[in-house]
Amino acid sequence: MGLTYAIPDLHGRLDLLERALREILEHAAGRDACVVALGDYVDRGPNSREIVELLTTWPFPSLRLIALKGNHEAMMWEACNNLVETDWWLENGGDATLASYGGLRMGEALRTLIPERHLQWIGKLPTIYADPHRIFVHAGVDPRLPLNQQNERTLLWKRYPKGSSLGHGMRHVVHGHHANEQGPVVCKGRTNLDVMAWRTGRLVVGVFCDDKAGGAVEFLEVRGNSSAG
Template identity: 45%
Template sequence: MLTYAIGDVHGRADLLARLLARIEEHRAGRQRRLVFLGDAIDRGSDSAGAVATLRDLQAREPDAVTCLMGNHEAMLLDAAAGTNRDLWRINGGGATLASYGAAHPGELPAEVVAWMGTLPTLHGDARRWYVHGGLDPACDAEGSDRETRLWMREPFLSSGRDFGRHVVHGHTPTRDGRPELLAHRTNLDTGAVFGGPLTAGVFTDEQGPPVEVLAVR
């Protein structure tokens, strides 16, 4: 069994399609799981396409596809509920509205907003924790609250804490377009929407850290 964790897509549906094709080629018929680490939307030109791809994958393979909530999905949910709309817009929400042909958050498809509202903020398997932003070094993974999981950078990034399982996350784009591979955590946000690649970490049931990395531009 292979698990592919995919970093922040941010509306780059073109790169997402390319990476999924690369994953299919790589797995060569072997069983696989997909974990999307959140922030499928905003900034890039085709958030609607990226979300449609994720929803279709999850509908076809509900036991093999996990989509996490990112802070950008959380901002969209707030905006659709009538709060913090300016915060969402200045963080790329306008591009998402445009991709749906919507003038304001209230015009977003109800089924898309409802789907985002169901997304978990933490996923775990035997070897790893998957989260969008980070975990609170002062408590365990499951004790970290929603805001921490969605938004955390520091002190998580510099803590070096061992949470008992390898932590796989996105949210903080790397400056060199390469994933950050450390003893206790892997950062797969390689800045796809800023000109970097879209990256997937390849994981097995035998060890926590990735055994390989796939990236497309």
């Protein structure tokens, strides 16, 4: 029985990621498994750089990593490539990311502060991953469109209307992005794992059986310090 573990929005909380990975390794009990990270590794929390470094070097041979892009990685990449105003990114948590890279000195360009290999990795992140039973994505999918016709803005920024339980055809959608401290939110067609971990100090990992359709068979929860920020 293959297992896939979905890790939602981390926003700089390396402590929670490290605890989650220990839980996943213990739960997998030596079996090979898949880890899908749903994006938003950077911004808001204190350790964005360290999270990106861990994901780019990934020291767990028994865990196949699929790291997806979140809207915060998109903002970071666009700001560093002068495609959006830097202040827009900074006002949305990018200031914490810059601090994790050592802080920007007067007149210094973003690309001199952030390692090029980090930016290249972010630029190549996929926006969606699908297996026979599920679709993993940062924010959501348009249920009316085939997967190969999805708009990137939808995948990175979508908010599902309150009460919506739509997945995508017969597939269950697993996502983050829509923060809910009381989550995870489990509906017939989708599961939202984002419980605002960077603020609450609580991270919920979904455990999915590769041979079984539908939602998670179980959840792994780790806790750290909450933030007043």
